[in-house]
Amino acid sequence: EDQVTQSPEALRLQEGESSSLNCSYTVSGLRGLFWYRQDPGKGPEFLFTLYSAGEEKEKERLKATLTKKESFLHITAPKPEDSATYLCAVQEGASGGSYIPTFGRGTSLIVHP
Amino acid sequence: NAGVTQTPKFRVLKTGQSMTLLCAQDMNHEYMYWYRQDPGMGLRLIHYSVGEGTTAKGEVPDGYNVSRLKKQNFLLGLESAAPSQTSVYFCASSYMVGAYEQYFGPGTRLTVT
Numbered sequence: 278e279d280q281v282t283q284s285p286e287a288l289r290l291q292e293g294e295s296s297s298l299n300c301s302y303t304v305s306g307l308r309g310l311f312w313y314r315q316d317p318g319k320g321p322e323f324l325f326t327l328y329s330a331g332e333e334k335e336k337e338r339l340k341a342t343l344t345k346k347e348s349f350l351h352i353t354a355p356k357p358e359d360s361a362t363y364l365c366a367v368q369e370g371a372s373g374g375s376y377i378p379t380f381g382r383g384t385s386l387i388v389h390p
Numbered sequence: 391n392a393g394v395t396q397t398p399k400f401r402v403l404k405t406g407q408s409m410t411l412l413c414a415q416d417m418n419h420e421y422m423y424w425y426r427q428d429p430g431m432g433l434r435l436i437h438y439s440v441g442e443g444t445t446a447k448g449e450v451p452d453g454y455n456v457s458r459l460k461k462q463n464f465l466l467g468l469e470s471a472a473p474s475q476t477s478v479y480f481c482a483s484s485y486m487v488g489a490y491e492q493y494f495g496p497g498t499r500l501t502v503t
Contacts, residue, residue: 309490311491311492313494318497319496319497320394320480320482320494320495320496320497321433321480321482321492321494322494323491323492323493326491364432364433366492377423377435377438377448378492380432380433380434381432382430382431382432383432
């Protein structure tokens with residue numbers, strides 16, 4: 278069973294059509310949850326880190342939120358340049374853990390003009 | 391700062407050949423990682439290092455070896471390449487243990503025929 282599950286696998290939006298991406302996790306004791314953006318043919322690029330339930334962070338049209346079981350990446354009025362794959366990674370903070378983040382499989386977002 | 395760089399960017403190998411992928415970072419990070427990314431599988435950790443002279447196995451270590459002789463470099467070796475190792479390989483680094491984000495290189499696209 279995956280520790281980190283992202284949904285949907287793919288999402289197509291029209292420009293300006295707001296939506297949310299989901300990242301659910303099952304680790305015990307969250308140390309940090311990370312969101313990355315990956316453009317085709319490039320390496321992932323860091324967006325946000327969330328540490329505790331209730332925390333929110335924003336960057337331009339993106340807002341990330343965190344609960345005890347999942348995180349959402351809200352995209353408000355998206356533009357075609359927001360098209361990318363969005364990856365979620367979770368770092369477990371339980372005693373004896375290696376502190377190595379576990380990645381979800383990503384959500385591929387396409388925003389049509 | 392160049393960040394994380396990877397050499398080469400592309401490579402085609404024949405089954406049974408060997409090669410080494412080089413990763414370099416100029417951010418003085420302690421942690422370095424090697425991932426492979428395959429369609430529908432997300433990022434899977436091959437090996438990682440928590441400091442100069444250390445290495446540890448990740449999720450999919452078979453068929454790969456690594457070395458971290460210098461803090462800024464992390465080498466990934468394939469001793470006898472197999473078609474199943476056709477993938478895109480990403481190197482990443484992070485500051486230290488704890489909820490620190492990872493910085494990724496641009497990737498190496500490897501094809502084994």
